[in-house]
Amino acid sequence: MNTSNSPLSEEQILFFKENGYLILENIIEKEITRTWLSDFNNYFGIDISKSDSYPLKEKGNGKSVNFLTFSDKKTTINNHPKIKKSVQQLAGKSIDGGMEQFIIHAPNPTKKWAMPNLAHIDLTPKNFNWRFMVGYTAYGLETKKNGGCFIFWPKSHKKIWNFIKENPDYYFDTSTLSADKIQKKYQEIITGKPIQFTGKPGTVLLWHAMLLHNGSMNTNTTPRIGIFGRFGKHLKVNETRETFKSLWDNWAI
Numbered sequence: 001m002n003t004s005n006s007p008l009s010e011e012q013i014l015f016f017k018e019n020g021y022l023i024l025e026n027i028i029e030k031e032i033t034r035t036w037l038s039d040f041n042n043y044f045g046i047d048i049s050k051s052d053s054y055p056l057k058e059k060g061n062g063k064s065v066n067f068l069t070f071s072d073k074k075t076t077i078n079n080h081p082k083i084k085k086s087v088q089q090l091a092g093k094s095i096d097g098g099m100e101q102f103i104i105h106a107p108n109p110t111k112k113w114a115m116p117n118l119a120h121i122d123l124t125p126k127n128f129n130w131r132f133m134v135g136y137t138a139y140g141l142e143t144k145k146n147g148g149c150f151i152f153w154p155k156s157h158k159k160i161w162n163f164i165k166e167n168p169d170y171y172f173d174t175s176t177l178s179a180d181k182i183q184k185k186y187q188e189i190i191t192g193k194p195i196q197f198t199g200k201p202g203t204v205l206l207w208h209a210m211l212l213h214n215g216s217m218n219t220n221t222t223p224r225i226g227i228f229g230r231f232g233k234h235l236k237v238n239e240t241r242e243t244f245k246s247l248w249d250n251w252a253i
């Protein structure tokens with residue numbers, strides 16, 4: 001990785017196209033990842049070292065919560081110059097960051113880790129006039145195996161795109177089926193071993209919008225502090241989100 005306007009190498013771009021994800025190690029500076037931790041502490045009013053009393057609700061993957069308060073917009077990943085340039089290299093200059101959030105999975109060390117029952121792709125709401133292209137995940141604390149990792153199925157972006165092309169009833173943008181039914185179908189067609197994204201703060205996982213993924217249980221002793229966001233393009237009048245001519249039709253690669 002270099003620092004020019006084209007930070008990604010050809011190998012990285014090919015890897016992203018083939019696998020639907022790309023891991024950028026140590027791309028975010030420590031000063032920034034530290035602010036995420038203090039945002040987390042301020043939000044809960046707790047000290048990070050006291051990991052047994054997070055005021056979180058029980059959900060499918062354990063206790064989790066979404067919250068949206070970044071203390072400083074400059075410290076969000078959407079605005080990070082190296083990330084933005086990398087995403088622009090993949091998806092073109094007119095891409096914008098949006099829908100950034102923290103998603104926390106509280107520690108649950110007394111439980112036995114198990115795979116999540118369901119997985120999904122992020123269906124951008126129909127009335128959201130945006131072509132969602134690249135998602136990202138980063139962590140505020142080092143996240144190890146079974147520690148509430150973001151789980152994803154490599155190469156699933158291609159299978160899901162091809163499936164929708166052949167089965168337009170399952171295209172979320174125009175489908176009359178419920179989101180639940182659509183997601184279940186996507187899950188049915190994906191086989192193979194998923195990957196738990198483990199990493200230190202500062203490392204960012206970029207993922208294709210149609211990559212099958214989910215959160216997972218955190219049976220370790222530290223909270224999973226996830227920072228998530230999405231990059232997409234605002235649609236012009238009468239522009240559709242997908243042409244289904246080529247998977248990379250609206251991309252720069």
Ligand SMILES: O=C(O)CCC(=O)C(=O)O
Nearest residue numbers: 103122149150214215216
């Ligand atoms: O919490 C996670 O690791 C996954 C979150 C997720 O699936 C999503 O934001 O769509």
